[in-house]
Amino acid sequence: MKNLARRVLFSLATFIALAIVSFLGIDALPGDGCTALLGRFGSDENIEACRQENELDESVVVRLTDWSSDLIRGDFGYSIKRDEDVATIIVPRLRNTAILGFVAALIAFPSALIFGLLLGRYPQKRASKVVNQLSVIAMTLPEFVIATVLWLVLSIWLPIFPGVSVMPSNASLSQLLPNVWLPALTLAVVIFAHSMRTMRASVTNVQNMPFVESARLRGTNERKIIKRHILPAALPPVVNVVALDGAWLLTGTFVTEAVFNFQGLGRLAIDAISDRDTALILPIILFGLAIYLFSSLLADVVVRVFDPRLRSSRN
Amino acid sequence: MIRAVNKIQKIFVAFFAFGLISSGLASCGRTSSASGVLRVGNDAGFGGAETMDPYDGNRTWPTINMVFDRLIGVDKDFSPIPELALSWSSNDDLTDWTLELREGVKFHDGSEFDADDVVYSIERMIDPEFDSPIRAVLGVISSVKAISKYEVLLTLSTGEADLPLLLADYRALMTPVDSQATIGKEPIGTGPFKMETFDPAGTTVLLANEDYFFGKPKLEKIEVITFADSQSAAQALAGDQVDLLLAIDGKSSSMFGDESKFTLQNIPSGDWNAIDFRVDQEPFGDARVRKALRIAADRQVISDTVLGVGGGVVACDTPVWSADPYRWDGDCPKDTEGAKKLLAEAGYPNGIDIEIYTSDVEVHMVELVTAYKDQVKDAGIRVTIKMADASGFWDDVWMKESAFVDSWGQRPATQVLNEVYRSTATWNPTGQADKDLDTMLDEARSSKDQAERVKKYAQIQERLFENSAIFLPYHKTLTRAMSSKVKGVEPIVIDAVRWEQISVS
Numbered sequence: 001m002k003n004l005a006r007r008v009l010f011s012l013a014t015f016i017a018l019a020i021v022s023f024l025g026i027d028a029l030p031g032d033g034c035t036a037l038l039g040r041f042g043s044d045e046n047i048e049a050c051r052q053e054n055e056l057d058e059s060v061v062v063r064l065t066d067w068s069s070d071l072i073r074g075d076f077g078y079s080i081k082r083d084e085d086v087a088t089i090i091v092p093r094l095r096n097t098a099i100l101g102f103v104a105a106l107i108a109f110p111s112a113l114i115f116g117l118l119l120g121r122y123p124q125k126r127a128s129k130v131v132n133q134l135s136v137i138a139m140t141l142p143e144f145v146i147a148t149v150l151w152l153v154l155s156i157w158l159p160i161f162p163g164v165s166v167m168p169s170n171a172s173l174s175q176l177l178p179n180v181w182l183p184a185l186t187l188a189v190v191i192f193a194h195s196m197r198t199m200r201a202s203v204t205n206v207q208n209m210p211f212v213e214s215a216r217l218r219g220t221n222e223r224k225i226i227k228r229h230i231l232p233a234a235l236p237p238v239v240n241v242v243a244l245d246g247a248w249l250l251t252g253t254f255v256t257e258a259v260f261n262f263q264g265l266g267r268l269a270i271d272a273i274s275d276r277d278t279a280l281i282l283p284i285i286l287f288g289l290a291i292y293l294f295s296s297l298l299a300d301v302v303v304r305v306f307d308p309r310l311r312s313s314r315n
Numbered sequence: 316m317i318r319a320v321n322k323i324q325k326i327f328v329a330f331f332a333f334g335l336i337s338s339g340l341a342s343c344g345r346t347s348s349a350s351g352v353l354r355v356g357n358d359a360g361f362g363g364a365e366t367m368d369p370y371d372g373n374r375t376w377p378t379i380n381m382v383f384d385r386l387i388g389v390d391k392d393f394s395p396i397p398e399l400a401l402s403w404s405s406n407d408d409l410t411d412w413t414l415e416l417r418e419g420v421k422f423h424d425g426s427e428f429d430a431d432d433v434v435y436s437i438e439r440m441i442d443p444e445f446d447s448p449i450r451a452v453l454g455v456i457s458s459v460k461a462i463s464k465y466e467v468l469l470t471l472s473t474g475e476a477d478l479p480l481l482l483a484d485y486r487a488l489m490t491p492v493d494s495q496a497t498i499g500k501e502p503i504g505t506g507p508f509k510m511e512t513f514d515p516a517g518t519t520v521l522l523a524n525e526d527y528f529f530g531k532p533k534l535e536k537i538e539v540i541t542f543a544d545s546q547s548a549a550q551a552l553a554g555d556q557v558d559l560l561l562a563i564d565g566k567s568s569s570m571f572g573d574e575s576k577f578t579l580q581n582i583p584s585g586d587w588n589a590i591d592f593r594v595d596q597e598p599f600g601d602a603r604v605r606k607a608l609r610i611a612a613d614r615q616v617i618s619d620t621v622l623g624v625g626g627g628v629v630a631c632d633t634p635v636w637s638a639d640p641y642r643w644d645g646d647c648p649k650d651t652e653g654a655k656k657l658l659a660e661a662g663y664p665n666g667i668d669i670e671i672y673t674s675d676v677e678v679h680m681v682e683l684v685t686a687y688k689d690q691v692k693d694a695g696i697r698v699t700i701k702m703a704d705a706s707g708f709w710d711d712v713w714m715k716e717s718a719f720v721d722s723w724g725q726r727p728a729t730q731v732l733n734e735v736y737r738s739t740a741t742w743n744p745t746g747q748a749d750k751d752l753d754t755m756l757d758e759a760r761s762s763k764d765q766a767e768r769v770k771k772y773a774q775i776q777e778r779l780f781e782n783s784a785i786f787l788p789y790h791k792t793l794t795r796a797m798s799s800k801v802k803g804v805e806p807i808v809i810d811a812v813r814w815e816q817i818s819v820s
Contacts, residue, residue, distance in 0.1 A: 030707025037364075039372055040709040041742065046446055082364045144546075155554050163554030164547045166540045168517025261547040263517065271543060275364065 007300060011293045015286075022285050023064055026278050032056055033080035036276040054080055071286075081277045089268070090283060092170045097257070097264035099173075101249035103180050104187035109242060112192045116199020116238070117226070120207065132200070138193035147186045147259040154182060169263040183260040187253060191245040198241040202234040209233070236303045243299035244292075251288040351535040353801065353819050356548040356560040357519075358541070365515035366499035369488040370440050370447035375515050376485065377561065378539050381814050382423075382521065383488035383504035386414060386433065387479045389811050393638055393727075395479035399428065399489055399505065409474035409761055416465040420528050422491050423509045430461035435492045437469070449486045451742075452730055474761035476768055477729045485810045507532045507815035516541055533803065533818035552577070552796055558819060559797040561809055565623045571796045580795040580806040583628050585636035585725025588621070588683050589787040590671060591744045596717040598669075599745075602782055603661040608669075609786045611654035612690035614647060618789040620686040621679050627789035633776040634723065634731040636790045638808070641728035641769055643776035654694035666695025672712045672719040676705040679791075680720045687786070714744045721785070725808070728772055729760050736779065745784035752778060 034050035035042065051057045055066075070077060076086040119128045138146070155163035165179035206212065207230055215229050250265070257266035265284060272280040357378070365375035369383055386400040400414040420428040437459040440449045457472045471478065481487075491503050502510050507529070508521035519539040523532040540557055542548035549567040551557040563571075571577035592599035592608065599605055609632060618627035628637045631647035658667055673684040681702075688698035703712045703719075712719050721744055726734065733756055734740055738748035752775065759771035779785075797804060803817040 030704060030711055035710055037372075040713070041372075041448060041451070043446060043741075079364075151550055151554075155550075159554075163556055164542070164551045166518060166551065166556055168514050171517075258544040259547055259550075261542050261544065261551070267543045277364075 004301065004304075007297060011297050015289055015293055018289050019068075019286055020064065022282060022289075023067065024060070026282055026285075027060055027063075029276075029278075031276050031278075033277065033279055036278070037081045050080070076283045077279045079277055079279045081275055082280070086280055086283050089280065090265070090287075093263060093265045093268045094287070096169065096176065096262065097250060097253060097266065099176060100180055100184055100187070100253065100257075100262065100264055101246070103184040104191065104249055105246060107184060108188035108192040108245075109195060112194075112196040113199055113238070115192075116196045117203055117231075117234075119196070119200040120203025120234070121226070121230075123204065132197075135193040135196055138189050139197070143186060143190060143255045144259055146189050147182070147256055150182055150185055150189075151260075154185075164259075164261040165263065166261065167263065171263075179260075179262065183253070183256045183262050186256045186260075187249060191249065195238065195241050195245055199234070199238045202237050203230060206230050206234045232306065235306060239302050239306075240296075240299045243295040243302075247291045247295040250291050350800075350819055352538065353534050353536070353559060353817060354538045354540055354557045356542055356551060356557045357539050358545065358548070358562075367502035367510070367513060368495075368499045369486045369490065370445070370449055371499065372448050374486060375519075377809055378519055378521070379488060379502075380485055380506070380809075381508040381537060382502050382506045382510055383490065384506050385483055385485075385487050386416075386489065387482045389480070389483045391805065391807050391811055393480070393640060393811070395483055399433075400482075403479055405478070407763070409476050409478075409763060410471045412469040412471070412478055413462070414467050414469065416467065417528060418465050420505050421526060422503050422505055423524060424491075424503050426491060428489065428491075428505050429464045430467045431492050432489055433467045434459050434461050435494075436489050439490075439495065440487065447486075449484060451734055452481050452484045452726070453487060455481070473757070475729065476760055476763060476765075477727060480727045481730060483727075483810070508537055511536075527815055529813070529815055532815035534815075537814070549796075552798070555798070558801050559795075559804065561795055562793045563796045565626050565794050568794050568796065574799070576799055578797050578799050578801070580797075580804070581625065582793045582795055582806055582808055583637045584791055584793045584808060585639070585731075586791045586793075587630065587634060587636070587723055587787055587789065588679055588791075589721040589723075589785045590684065590687060590718060591714075591721045592718045592784045592786075593714075593716070594745055594747045594784050598661070598663070598667065599717065599784055601661045603657040604663070604667070605784050606781065607654040607657040607661070607694065608691070608696065609780075609783075610647065610650040610657075611694035611696055612687055612786070612788065613649035614788040616649075617683070617686045617690060621682040622789065622791060625792065627791050630787050630790055631776075632780045632783055632785060632787045634726075634735060634785075634787060635728040635772070635776060636725060639728050640765075641772035643773040645777065645780055647780065649690070651694045654691075654696070658695060663695075666697060668697045668699070669718060670699045670701050670716075672701045672703050672716045674703040674705050674708040674712065674720070676708040677722050680722065683720055683788075687788075714742075714746075719744075732756055732772075732775060733760075735785075736783065747784045749778075749782065752782075 032051070033054060034047050034056060038047055038050060055063070067077065076090070079086055079089060082089060115131060119132055122128055151163055154160050161181045162179055163182070167175050167179055212225060212229050215225050253264060253266035254270055256262070257264045258270055261267070265287070269281070269284045272284065355377070364373045366373050367379060367382065368374060369379045385398045387395045387403070388398040390396045397417070399417050399420065401417050402415045403412060405412045416430060416433065422428055437453070437456060439445060440447055440453050441456050443450070455471045455473055455475050455478070456469050458470045460468045462468050469478070475481070489505065490498055494503060500513055505528070507524055507527045509524050511520040511522050513519050518541070521537040521539070523535050525531050540551070542551065545564050545567070548557065548560055549563055549570055552560055553570050568579055571579055592605060594600050614629045618629055631645040633643055633645070635642045658664070671684050673680050675681055684698070684700050688700060691698065713721065723731070723735065735743060736747070736752060737743065737756060738750060738753050755771065755775050755778065759768055759775060762768045762771060800820050801817065802820060804812060
């Protein structure tokens with residue numbers, strides 16, 4: 001318990017430190033919200049006036065203090081370029097990316113664990129070898145290639161899914177769902193290959209260990225061996241990978257969202273970066289940080305609960 | 316374990332059943348083309364910061380041109396034609412212009428369009444406080460006055476024969492009196508389409524204006540759909556989710572080779588790239604060095620390399636584009652020996668080392684310098700390419716370093732020459748102050764006779780080829796792609812396309 005508390009505190013400190021570094025890093029880049037708004041032909045006077053109006057002419061320390069105190073009160077700031085509160089812009093897109101990530105996870109993770117287990121248990125079967133090779137290919141292909149192939153097959157040759165999404169960011173769930181499948185499948189292919197291979201490696205590793213052998217020599221039946229001995233030992237390393245892949249689903253979807261024109265956080269981040277809308281980039285970075293820290297924390301907790309070695313030390 | 320696996324299997328089956336049902340719905344939800352509805356793809360140029368205020372820097376194009384009208388439009392040959400103004404005339408000095416307005420035109424809210432709206436609109440365009448981008452075009456207007464309900468007087472600070480062409484700018488649109496506060500999101504215009512829902516990051520819907528003064532539009536509805544990325548827009552056209560893309564990446568054009576399904580149009584435009592040399596920094600103060608730098612490269616090869624074959628129209632350092640009536644078509648082949656000789660005369664017999672700044676702030680900018688470097692090495696010009704960060708390029712590099720890439724959008728001859736080359740221009744990027752050129756510009760724009768102006772503008776462009784500090788190798792050609800069901804989109808720049816004439820069968 002003490003360990004856990006220390007772990008949480010450490011994550012929090014990491015978050016705060018990285019948040020400050022991100023703020024300073026973005027601040028150090030040339031250009032700010034006012035140059036982004038007024039653009040190439042903005043006159044010096046107008047840019048100066050805009051900076052005064054938005055309090056961008058204060059010192060870095062003052063702005064950092066203001067920004068962090070706003071953040072603590074739940075105010076994510078204001079995009080000068082888009083003339084809107086950052087929260088208003090981000091929330092619907094966050095919802096869309098979350099739905100996309102959830103569907104992708106639902107497609108990828110259960111099947112990855114099952115296939116990983118089967119491939120690890122029966123590595124000599126021809127089907128295992130084929131699936132294994134396919135997963136290597138899926139891992140090496142860039143996302144946009146997977147996306148384009150899926151689009152070609154499932155939208156042009158077999159017109160099942162809409163090719164790209166043409167819906168507003170605040171579309172209702174029923175409008176959104178038909179547009180989720182192609183990007184979700186793309187993401188699922190990427191993470192399936194990844195987590196399936198981790199599961200397979202872990203199972204391969206565990207099933208030759210002495211305690212599995214001894215269970216087998218005791219005459220324990222195969223189902224029980226898988227359930228009692230292999231799975232509990234094989235899962236912990238996989239949990240960490242699944243957590244990382246899950247975090248990636250919420251933060252690494254830039255390419256897939258852009259290819260399918262999906263109105264999520266990834267597409268928003270690309271827009272914000274190309275517009276140099278710093279007020280909008282920063283909360284997206286912080287969100288990514290939070291997701292990664294939280295998911296690795298969660299993975300640690302899960303492993304702690306399920307790892308038989310830790311369990312036996314408690315007994 | 317097996318029970319768990321069974322449970323997972325059940326969840327799986329349920330999930331995929333749900334997937335199939337949902338994809339069934341998706342197939343129904345696949346918006347395919349319907350007659351009377353045009354779906355236009357739009358790039359997310361301002362990433363959701365778009366406004367319908369035509370004078371704002373973040374104006375959303377081409378939607379503003381569906382909702383509002385100009386006073387004066389252009390035809391296929393880029394000659395001025397009446398829109399909301401029926402006729403125009405000037406005094407002999409070309410400083411006072413009187414415009415007769417079309418009578419009986421109604422805004423979408425039913426109110427009548429008259430001279431007060433013109434005064435209001437033009438005053439906003441030229442307001443120095445508001446500092447609209449259109450002020451760079453119409454800044455020559457010093458005041459505007461209503462003479463009667465259907466007559467306005469524009470007073471210019473200098474004689475300008477081509478004021479009608481300047482008024483045909485795609486942003487010089489007429490908005491109703493006192494609309495500033497609301498026009499950005501709830502635009503009221505006189506144009507062929509009325510705003511139904513404005514959603515610049517998603518789908519904007521416009522409905523036909525049945526009472527349009529040029530006649531009822533052939534379409535019932537236009538949907539403007541925003542794409543974050545040009546590839547996804549091309550996919551949407553291939554998958555029949557959109558009917559018209561105003562500009563596609565030339566490299567995607569092979570996707571639309573099937574002529575029974577798609578129509579491709581190559582449209583020369585006035586957009587250009589250049590390499591600018593600061594004349595206040597050595598060695599570019601020497602006209603011989605400048606000329607050597609400009610004649611040492613094969614412009615056709617540069618255009619083909621940067622834009623793709625057929626992707627551009629070669630320019631001999633003139634910013635006036637190929638369809639402009641004032642275009643000078645000079646001859647400017649690669650002249651390696653001539654360049655070497657000029658460099659030797661200027662005191663560089665062993666060639667010259669220069670640095671050129673570029674950035675990926677816009678497409679083609681890095682490719683241009685790379686292609687240029689390769690072209691001029693034969694003449695002993697050794698280029699070092701300096702990459703600048705995209706976020707600071709326009710503030711810290713452009714107009715400040717000794718040599719840098721540049722990019723400009725289409726402008727009529729009088730505007731682009733005065734905005735980029737005049738010695739007093741704010742955005743003259745090279746700092747070149749050619750007083751003789753200023754005089755020639757004044758003379759050209761104040762000649763009343765069109766043939767005379769054509770001659771004078773040609774002389775100006777010849778002078779640029781001799782003397783200027785801007786290497787301007789090409790104007791870009793746009794590729795427009797549409798479904799073959801779309802009719803009435805002429806193969807001309809979009810400023811001259813009449814939206815009410817377009818139909819979808």
